[in-house]
Amino acid sequence: MANRIFLILFAALSVLQCKAVMPVLFGETLPDTDGKHVNAHGGNILKVDSVYYWYGESRGDSIAGFRQYGVACYTSSDLRNWQNRGLVFETSSQVGSPVESGCLMERPKVVYCPATGRYVMWFHHELKDRGYAAAQAAVATADNPLGPFHFSHSGRVNPGIYPLNMPQTDAAYNTALEWWTPEWRAEIERGMFVERDLESGQMARDQTIFIDTDGKAYHVYSSEDNLTLQIAELDSTYEKHTGRYIRIFPGGHNEAPALFRHGGKYWMVTSGCTGWDPNEARLLCADSVMGEWTQLPNPCRGENAARTFNGQSAYIYSDGQGGFTFMADIWRPKNLADSRHIWLPIQFDADGIPYIQAP
Numbered sequence: 244m245a246n247r248i249f250l251i252l253f254a255a256l257s258v259l260q261c262k263a264v265m266p267v268l269f270g271e272t273l274p275d276t277d278g279k280h281v282n283a284h285g286g287n288i289l290k291v292d293s294v295y296y297w298y299g300e301s302r303g304d305s306i307a308g309f310r311q312y313g314v315a316c317y318t319s320s321d322l323r324n325w326q327n328r329g330l331v332f333e334t335s336s337q338v339g340s341p342v343e344s345g346c347l348m349e350r351p352k353v354v355y356c357p358a359t360g361r362y363v364m365w366f367h368h369e370l371k372d373r374g375y376a377a378a379q380a381a382v383a384t385a386d387n388p389l390g391p392f393h394f395s396h397s398g399r400v401n402p403g404i405y406p407l408n409m410p411q412t413d414a415a416y417n418t419a420l421e422w423w424t425p426e427w428r429a430e431i432e433r434g435m436f437v438e439r440d441l442e443s444g445q446m447a448r449d450q451t452i453f454i455d456t457d458g459k460a461y462h463v464y465s466s467e468d469n470l471t472l473q474i475a476e477l478d479s480t481y482e483k484h485t486g487r488y489i490r491i492f493p494g495g496h497n498e499a500p501a502l503f504r505h506g507g508k509y510w511m512v513t514s515g516c517t518g519w520d521p522n523e524a525r526l527l528c529a530d531s532v533m534g535e536w537t538q539l540p541n542p543c544r545g546e547n548a549a550r551t552f553n554g555q556s557a558y559i560y561s562d563g564q565g566g567f568t569f570m571a572d573i574w575r576p577k578n579l580a581d582s583r584h585i586w587l588p589i590q591f592d593a594d595g596i597p598y599i600q601a602p
């Protein structure tokens with residue numbers, strides 16, 4: 244009951260106040276100003292002056308909705324009415340291009356870089372016809388939030404460099420070990436896959452970009468065959484890694500990272516690893532982005548909390564005034580364009596621990 248009252252108050256305030264407040268979304272279709280469901284998934288919202296830009300995966304009409312033509316952008320002045328501004332980054336028709344039509348561009352995140360004056364888009368990049376094997380991180384940049392974004396580079400992360408929190412001598416890649424055995428798990432924890440991928444660079448799949456209050460940016464991604472999260476520092480252009488990175492929860496199978504900072508702590512919501520199917524969200528906490536991170540119980544509460552309300556974290560939007568919104572996708576793998584949106588306010592308990600309440 245108390246929670247219902249909170250949500251009604253939250254909605255009422257959003258109408259009364261002049262400033263735009265994130266509405267609650269909970270899986271219904273979200274028509275844009277043309278009446279079509281907003282086809283932007285796994286992305287983020289960036290506010291520039293008084294305009295909100297919502298970037299996300301634009302999912303297509305073939306191969307069971309798998310096909311992607313680019314990254315979509317919708318704009319709004321009130322976070323409620325969204326205008327489709329088309330694709331701000333497009334796949335290429337040029338054969339052999341890294342972003343040749345047929346590639347995947349998942350979980351795009353766009354940030355503004357004060358040092359360069361450029362808008363920087365990072366995304367999980369998979370090469371055409373290679374499924375999820377490439378596991379690369381790609382960057383595209385633009386001078387304008389509406390693009391067009393131009394492809395800059397793509398690849399594995401930090402080739403030839405060991406994580407800060409893994410002694411170089413710790414693990415040797417051992418192909419003889421049978422997967423999922425205790426011996427294999429122990430070697431995964433010691434960094435067997437870091438060693439395997441050392442020369443080519445670390446795998447990067449589900450990802451996000453987090454900018455700290457000091458302006459430093461971090462790339463957080465599922466690595467090591469999705470078994471381990473890595474956090475890599477970006478340089479002042481936000482376009483390149485500095486080479487400083489850590490691994491967290493080795494073997495913990497975390498996907499869909501979404502971060503925010505509140506109450507002097509860094510918080511991260513992740514999911515487990517079950518493809519397009521929902522699972523229980525995890526809450527991670529640290530005093531510093533570069534660790535140590537600890538895990539707390541599931542932050543979701545209410546109906547379907549054990550399945551993240553049937554969704555998977557995409558981003559945590561900060562309004563810059565202490566308000567945070569949990570953004571998630573309810574994936575519809577048979578028609579990904581029709582995947583639904585969850586936007587719920589992050590609340591804090593008496594101990595300052597964040598939680599997300601079903602409406």
Ligand code: DGJ
Nearest residue numbers: 285349449498499518519
């Ligand atoms: C879960 C990821 O979070 C999604 O972004 C997508 O890569 C699917 N897996 C693919 O199965």
